Each structure stands twice: as C-alpha cells, then as structure tokens.
Amino acid sequence: MSSERQSRVGWIDIPALVLFILLAGVVLLQFLSRYVLNDSVAWTEEIARYLLIGVAYAGSVTALRKGEHIFLEVIYRRIAAASVKPLAMLVDVVTVAFHAVLTLLAAGLAVEADRRMISVDLPKGIVYGFVAITLLVATVVAVRRLMRRARQDGEQIRHDIENAAAGEESV
Numbered sequence: 001m002s003s004e005r006q007s008r009v010g011w012i013d014i015p016a017l018v019l020f021i022l023l024a025g026v027v028l029l030q031f032l033s034r035y036v037l038n039d040s041v042a043w044t045e046e047i048a049r050y051l052l053i054g055v056a057y058a059g060s061v062t063a064l065r066k067g068e069h070i071f072l073e074v075i076y077r078r079i080a081a082a083s084v085k086p087l088a089m090l091v092d093v094v095t096v097a098f099h100a101v102l103t104l105l106a107a108g109l110a111v112e113a114d115r116r117m118i119s120v121d122l123p124k125g126i127v128y129g130f131v132a133i134t135l136l137v138a139t140v141v142a143v144r145r146l147m148r149r150a151r152q153d154g155e156q157i158r159h160d161i162e163n164a165a166a167g168e169e170s171v
Contacts, residue, residue, distance in 0.1 A: 012065060012137065016058035023051040043119035050117075050127050057134040064095075064141050067164035076161045084154035088161075092146040099139040106132035 009017070030044035063069045071091075076084055110128035117124055149157055 010065065012141075013062045015134075016055060016062055019051055019054040019058055023048060023055055026051060046117060046119045053127060054130055054134075057131050061134055061138050061141060064138050064145075067145075067160065073161050073164070076158055081154040081158065084158050085149070085152070088149050088157045089146070092142065092149055096139060096142045096146055099135055099142050103132055103135040103139055106135050 026044050026048045029041060030048060033044070034040040060069070076087070079087065106128055110125045110132050113123065113125040113128050115124050116122065152160070
C-alpha cells in the first residue's frame with residue numbers, strides 16, 4: 001500500500017468542479033430570467049444540458065479515480081483472499097476495455113459531427129470532443145488502477161475496496 005494519500009480534490013477533478021459551477025450559474029440565470037424578470041434567456045436551457053453532460057463525464061473520472069463508482073463490494077468480502085486479486089484484475093481489464101472503446105467511439109463522433117447547437121452558433125463536436133477527452137482520461141485512470149492492482153496482493157485490494165465502500169479514498 002502506498003504511503004502517500006491522494007488529495008481530496010486533485011487537479012484531475014478541477015474540470016468537473018468548474019463545469020458544475022458554470023452549470024449552477026447558468027441554471028440560476030435561467031431561473032432568475034424566467035421567474036423574476038419574466039423574460040427567459042433563450043440559450044440557457046441548451047447550454048445547461050451540455051454542461052450537465054460535461055459534469056457527468058468529468059465527474060465520472062473523479063469517481064473512477066477515487067474508486068467510488070457503484071459496484072458490489074460485498075462480493076469481494078465473501079470470496080477467498082486468493083480470488084480477490086484475479087477478480088479485481090478482471091474487472092479492471094473490462095473497465096479499461098470499456099473506456100477505451102467508448103473513447104474511440106466518442107472521438108469518431110466528435111470528428112463526424114457536423115451539426116451546430118440550436119441557440120448558440122457553435123458545433124456540437126465541442127461537446128462530443130469533451131466527452132472523448134474525459135473518456136480518454138478515464139481510460140488512463142483505469143490503466144493506472146490496473147497497474148497498481150497488479151502490484152498488490154488480495155488482502156491489500158480488499159482493504160482498498162473496503163475503504164472505498166466506507167467513503168475513504170484508496171491509496
């Protein structure tokens with residue numbers, strides 16, 4: 001187990017935080033213009049939708065980094081210690097493959113997207129490109145997790161999983 005702990009908010013978490021703040025600002029603007037000024041700003045709904053997509057994908061990188069994606073940790077508690085590492089490695093290999101395939105698909109979609117946003121004259125490829133970048137970062141995070149797990153034994157992996165289930169960060 002590594003002696004240095006990951007920070008609560010790392011540099012990799014900053015895009016999700018920034019997008020969330022932007023989303024809150026756009027939704028506040030939408031609310032104020034619609035219900036206080038009684039004259040809705042037209043672009044806020046579409047931009048809020050795209051910001052929400054960005055928050056979801058950037059936030060998934062944070063969840064993957066911290067080991068907080070939803071999974072059944074009870075399985076790791078019930079199986080023998082000798083089976084923990086092979087199971088965790090298999091799950092991590094599937095995770096890497098999943099994110100790599102999604103990265104390729106999203107990158108292809110970003111390149112092929114020729115439509116523009118409705119209320120703002122920007123290409124939708126920006127959104128798809130951001131999704132592809134976050135999926136690429138998630139793939140790198142998943143590869144790093146796989147490499148770390150390859151160096152650990154079953155008990156260390158189980159300990160990391162129990163810490164993640166308890167809300168603590170894995171080390």
